[in-house]
Every structure is written in C-alpha cells, then in structure tokens.
Amino acid sequence: MPELPEVETVVRTLRKKVVGLKIIEAQILYPKIIKSDISVDDFEEDLKNRTIEKISRIAKHIIFHLGDVVLISHLRMEGKWFIYDKNDSFDKKHILAIFKLSNEKLMCYQDTRKFGTFHYQGVNEYLNLNPIAKIGLEPLDMAVQGKYLYDLMAKSSKYIKTILLDQTLISGIGNIYADEILFDASISPLNKGNDLNVEMYQRIADSSRKILKKSIDMGGTTIDSYQPEQGIDGKFQNELKVHTRKNEPCYKCGQKVIKIKLNGRGTYYCEKCQS
Ligand SMILES: [Zn+2]
Incomplete structure (x- = not known):
C-alpha cells in the first residue's frame, strides 16, 4: 500500500508530466471507481477540454485541479498512475481509466485490486466534503507539536500505534511509518495514548516529520532514475530501520527486533530501546 511519501512522489512526478495539459477525452473502464453521484457518461463528458491546472495532495489523496472542479484520486492498495505514448502497446487488463491528453x-489509472477511488467535486466545496473533510492534519504541518498531539490523543486508552494510524486524528501515517516513527522516538507501540506525556508526544511529532521528509526526499531521487513514465507508483527502496527486520539486530542496541500483531497489524519494535 502506498504511504504518504510514495503518494507525494507520485504527485511530484505527475506534476512534471501533465500540469498545463488539457484532457481531450476521458474513458472510464470501471464505473465503480467513481464514488461521487455522477454517471459515467456525464463524468466523461464533463472532463472533456478541462485543463489540469495543478496537482496537490492532502494526506494520501491526489487532487487534480480542473477549473471549477477537482478529481480526487486515492490509490488504496495497488493503484498506480502511468503515462503512455499513444503508440505504446500496453495491457489494458488492469487499467480502470484512461485520460487522453x-x-x-x-x-492511465491502473489498479489490480480495484480498491482505488475517484471523487469529483466542486473546487469550492471539496475541502468541506468527505473524503477530505474528515482528514486530520499531517505531521509535516508545523502545527503538529507535542502539545497538539497530547490534546488529541492523551485521553485514549488505545495503543499509540493504533492511534497514529487513525487518519481522522493525524493523516498520512501508515503501518510501515508508524513502526519507524515509534522506533525513532524510542517509544513502545504497546504504550496507550494515556501513558504518554507532552514530551513523548513531542518526540513522536519530531520523528514523524523527520521520517516522512526523509522518505519523500529519497522517493524523489529514486523515482527520477527509475523511468517515472513507466511506473509512477511511488514504490522506492526505503532504508527501514525496524519494519520488516524481525530477529535482526536492532541498529541502536543490537538486540533482536521483535514482531508482534497489534490490532491485526504486523508491528516491529525493539523491546530494549522502545519503552
Ligand atoms: Zn534496540
């Protein structure tokens, strides 16, 4: 599943490729991808001759600005955007939508699992409508500090990792980065929200920014050398410090990294360094 840094990488790559171009024709091959109350015919018709003025991102939503409307794309599990030349031959099997520019x-939007979504909303309304309206601030926002997180999370008796994954509180942290953030902050995922003080939440805020920024920077460099037009999926080799490192020595203390299940999610941490 692409996480926030991967989605940011997709957005940056798409920006370079398509901003300023006009949509000549839109073709929806999988009608269920459209979650707004508009027919496929109307959707395709309405998109015609609209210019992609800019592309922004809120949490893991990619937002195409098209004049007085926005197209909001969420990749979910396996969604990917590709840019093809008109003469390229490509397998249409998993392509759910094609935009001729x-x-x-x-x-092209490709999605083998078909969980991805499109919302089509007015540019003046979308911030106040779901899916965007219910999204929390992302950690890259400097308003996210220890006190902010404390006020938001310290009443909860859920595990801190589970709380960090709740996109309505803080957005853009997925399973992998939650493990990496808690490792960096030296905080055990088994703490409850109400176990932590402001100083600990400050460590979480600082580590969140540090890790998401680093991943975005790495994603940016990796994808540029990786034929972006043939795979704008944002997947990049990440130097994970703890996630996926079961039984391997902790980078800080050498003790074996542990893997547990926390509310059904694979969770990696070091018992010695994270308390
Ligand atoms: Zn350790």
Whole structure:
C-alpha cells in the first residue's frame, strides 16, 4: 500500500508530466471507481477540454485541479498512475481509466485490486466534503507539536500505534511509518495514548516529520532514475530501520527486533530501546 511519501512522489512526478495539459477525452473502464453521484457518461463528458491546472495532495489523496472542479484520486492498495505514448502497446487488463491528453499522451489509472477511488467535486466545496473533510492534519504541518498531539490523543486508552494510524486524528501515517516513527522516538507501540506525556508526544511529532521528509526526499531521487513514465507508483527502496527486520539486530542496541500483531497489524519494535 502506498504511504504518504510514495503518494507525494507520485504527485511530484505527475506534476512534471501533465500540469498545463488539457484532457481531450476521458474513458472510464470501471464505473465503480467513481464514488461521487455522477454517471459515467456525464463524468466523461464533463472532463472533456478541462485543463489540469495543478496537482496537490492532502494526506494520501491526489487532487487534480480542473477549473471549477477537482478529481480526487486515492490509490488504496495497488493503484498506480502511468503515462503512455499513444503508440505504446500496453495491457489494458488492469487499467480502470484512461485520460487522453493534449500532448497525445495517455494518462492511465491502473489498479489490480480495484480498491482505488475517484471523487469529483466542486473546487469550492471539496475541502468541506468527505473524503477530505474528515482528514486530520499531517505531521509535516508545523502545527503538529507535542502539545497538539497530547490534546488529541492523551485521553485514549488505545495503543499509540493504533492511534497514529487513525487518519481522522493525524493523516498520512501508515503501518510501515508508524513502526519507524515509534522506533525513532524510542517509544513502545504497546504504550496507550494515556501513558504518554507532552514530551513523548513531542518526540513522536519530531520523528514523524523527520521520517516522512526523509522518505519523500529519497522517493524523489529514486523515482527520477527509475523511468517515472513507466511506473509512477511511488514504490522506492526505503532504508527501514525496524519494519520488516524481525530477529535482526536492532541498529541502536543490537538486540533482536521483535514482531508482534497489534490490532491485526504486523508491528516491529525493539523491546530494549522502545519503552
Ligand atoms: Zn534496540
């Protein structure tokens, strides 16, 4: 599942490729991808001749600004955006939507699992509508500090890792980065929200920013050398410090990294360094 840094990488890559171009034709091959109350015919018709003015991101939502409307794309499990030349031959099997652009390239949404979504909303309304309205601030926002997280989370008796995954509180932290953030902050995922003080929440805020920024920077460099037009999926080799490192020595103390299940999610941590 692409996480926030991967989605940011997708957005940066798409920006370079398609901003300023016009959509000449839109073709929806999987109608259920559209979650807004509009028919496929109307959707395709309405998109015609709209210019992609900019592409932004809120949490893991990719937002195409098209004049007075926005198209909001969420990749969910396996969604990917590809740009093809019109003469490229490609397998349409998992392509759910094709946008023919004014430079004659095809911008295609591919999704083997078909969990991805499109919302189509007014540019003046979308911030106040779901899915965007219910999303919490992301850790890259400097408003997210120890006191902010404490006020938001310290009443909860849920595990801190589970709380960090709740996108309505803080957005953009997925399973992998939650493990990495808690390792960096030296905080056990088994703490409850109400076990932590402001100083500990400050460590979480600082580690969240540090790790998400680093991952975005790495994603940016990796994807540029990785034929972005043939795979804007944002997957990049990440130097994970704890996630996936079961039984391997902790980078800080050498003790074996432990893997447990926490509310059904694979969770990696070091018992010695994280308390
Ligand atoms: Zn350790």
